Amino acid sequence: MPSIKLSDSDLVFHCAADDTILRAGLRAGVPLPYECNVGCCGTCKIELVSGSVEALWG
Known part of the structure; x- marks a missing residue:
């Protein structure tokens, strides 16, 4: 599952392929x-x- 890190903080969260950020x-x-x-x-x-981003719209 991809992880998302916000550049202006230490926050990290995960995003499933079938979800939105x-x-x-x-x-x-x-x-x-x-x-x-x-x-x-x-x-x-x-x-x-x-x-990278694989798909903008699913």
């Missing part, structure tokens, strides 16, 4: 910003600093 982070108690909860409004947009 937003939902996994919120379940882990990470206060990520969001409004629509589906990726349309852009409030939860993040920057990938390292690693």
